[in-house]
Amino acid sequence: MKWERLPLGPLQTNCYVLSNSEKEALIFDPGGEAPKLNNLLKARKLKPLAIFLTHAHFDHIGAVEDVRKEWGIPVYIHKNEQHWLQDPSSNGSQLFLAHIIQSSEADEIIRGEGKLEIGSFHFEIFETPGHSPGSVSYYFEEAGVVFSGDALFEGSIGRTDLPGGDHAQLIKSIHEKLLNLPEETIVLSGHGLETTIGQEMDSNPFLNGF
Structure with missing residues (x-):
């Protein structure tokens, strides 16, 4: 399997495309600029199967409708945020x-x-709430990657000052769900560059002393 990062939308949120040898693909967090994403999929000759959302903040969902219509594929979201797609507030x-x-x-x-x-x-x-109530992470053992959304970043964690955010809950999610993965697991975050579970265990200042 191969993954590709494509920063999209007003905050340049990381959209990821995960593909296999059969040219099937999964899309994670299409945050905006649908033509840019659709053109990449066509250039790679990929066949998207679904859109998976780590959560439903605006910068992660901006291209959902256009990409879904272009490819006729389903959108997956956690029940705690299922109405956020329709609710700008x-x-x-x-x-x-x-x-x-x-x-x-x-x-x-x-x-x-x-x-x-x-x-x-x-x-x-994995349910990894804290940044938002419906935050989830997607772990692909075979590929050695986890799509963490805005839960865990390189050297940082997601903000918790937005509605539904909970700092203690986020720290708990990271320790109980993400840090239990193999240390070599690549963390593909909603913003910034990739990191590894081991690197964050060793050096992430927000996780020390928990």
Whole structure:
């Protein structure tokens, strides 16, 4: 499997495309600039199977509707944020942007943790709330990567001062879910560069002393 990072939208949020040898692809957090993402998929001759959201803040969902329509694929989101796609107040676009972001309802609702198969992809879903109430992370053991959204960054963690944020809950999520992964696991975050679980265990100042 191969992954590709594509910063998109007003905050240059990391969208990721994970593809396999059969040219199937999964899309994570299409934050904006749908034509740019769609053109990349076409240039790579990929066949997208689904869109997975780590959470539903505006900078992670800006291109959801256009990409879904372009490829006719389902959108997955956690139950705690399933209405945020339609609600500019909840997703933050009403407060932070000059325009609102809305899309139709998600096609698939994530109701808990567990394993999921789509196409030839096999992966695990972890509930990692704290940055937002419906934050999830997607772990692909075979590829050695976890898509952490805005839970864990290189040398940092997600902000918790937005509605539904909870600092103690976020720290708990990171320690109980993410830091239990193999240390060599690559962390693909919502912003910034990739890191590893081992690196964050050793040097992330927000996680020391917990």
